[in-house]
Each structure stands twice: as structure tokens, then as C-alpha cells.
Amino acid sequence: MPSIQIDLPLTTTAATKQALAQRVGAIYGEIMQIGRDLLTVSVHDLGEGGVWRRHDAGPPTPSALIMCDIRRGRPPETRAHLAQSLIDVCVEMFELEACWVKVEFTQHAGDEMYHPHLGGFNADWNADERPATASST
Template sequence: MPSLQLDIHSELLPPEKQALARAMSEEYSRIMGSDPKLMTIVIRNLPNGSIWHCTDDEPVPGTLLMCDVRVGRDRATRHRLADRLIDLITARTGVGREDIKVEFTQHTGDEMFHPFLGGFNRDWDESEASADP
């Protein structure tokens, strides 16, 4: 953890996805106080007509960013992260800001297994934010 999953109706080439994933990882690590080695980012290009944002009228094409994170960050921190990730996505894909939805699911550290850590992660705490990754 964290795991970020971006479902987007824009066509991004692998180098564009890699650059976006790196930028998202850097911002996540900076804002959330986490080691970038813990990150997994999935970017899925969905065919036109595959993802919809429902409105009072007809559904419109949408973009969804799911953020599975360790519990412990306050609402303001998650808000800053959502705003910055939306900025990155709009700048690199042309998707409109209002077309992006960000959802957070918070987990304890023992809900994510990292072989390179030797097992389960630990719970996040503020001391991690001040440590050099």
C-alpha cells in the first residue's frame, strides 16, 4: 500500500503512463509522507463508452482514481493529495477536472503484504512522514 488505480477513457501510451505514474508517486510520497517503494500504480485505458459519470441528465464520460491508502492521514491531507493528483491527470491527459472522481479506501498496515518488507506492512504514523525515503 498505497495502491492507486486510474481508469481513464483517454488513450495513453506506455511512456506516458510511466511518466504519469512517476509524477503521481512523487506527489503521493511528498504529501502523504510515505516511501515511494511501497507504491503500486495501475493506469487503465478504457475504450470510449466504458466509464460514466452519472448526472441529473444523461451520464457523461468520466475518469475514476481509486486510492487504497494506510489509515492515519487527516481529511485535509487527503484533500491536498486528491487536488494534486487531479492536477497531474488533467495536465497530462486533457481530461476535465470536473470529470474526475477520487475515492479513498483506508486500510491498516497489516492488510497489505510486501515480500520485499518480509511480510505485512506496518500502520502509518507521523514519524514516517519525517523520515527520508
């Protein structure tokens, strides 16, 4: 953790998934102010009919879902900026309708994420963090 899972209502190539992970990593590192070596991105291309959103009028609509598991402590404005930026990249890359891309956050304490390359558990997030490396996702 942090991790971002993206469920898409389409099928795409490994190269496109890698490009999406690269862009998501850059966005996350900039907005959340961390080194991208902590971020895991999973892209689930579930195919046509794989993700739906129910609404009041008419049948369910093909949709996308982005799940963000992050360390708690970021202000709502930072999370909103991240959410909109992730929506924007999905709209751009996959021609999705922005109103049907949903972002959900689950916030955790640092000791709920274990990173072997850190030698164990992560630390709680604090506002003084800055990216440690420029490595990519």
C-alpha cells in the same frame, strides 16, 4: 498497498502511463510522506466510452476514476490535498475536465498489505514516518 488505480476514458501509450506513474509516485511520496517504494500505480486506459459519470441533467458524461487504497490515519486535509493533486495531474496530462475526475479512498490497517521487500506485512501509519528511500515507482 498503498495503491492507486486510475481509470481513464481514453487510450494512451505505455510511455505516457509510465510518466503518469512517475508523477503520481512523486506526488504521493511528498504529500503522504512515505518512500515511493511502497506505492503501486495501475493505469487503466479503458478507451472512449470506458468511464462514465451519471448526473441529474442530461446523459452520463465521460469521466475518470482514481481509487486510492492507503493506510488509515491521515487527516482529511492531507487526503484532500492528495486528491486535488492527482486530479490536477490527470487534467494536465489528458485534458480531462476536473469536475469529472472522481477520487475515492479506502483506508486500511498496515497488516492488510503485504510487501515481500519489507519481509511481510506493513506497519500501521504514524505521523512520524518519513520517506525511507528516494526510489521511484
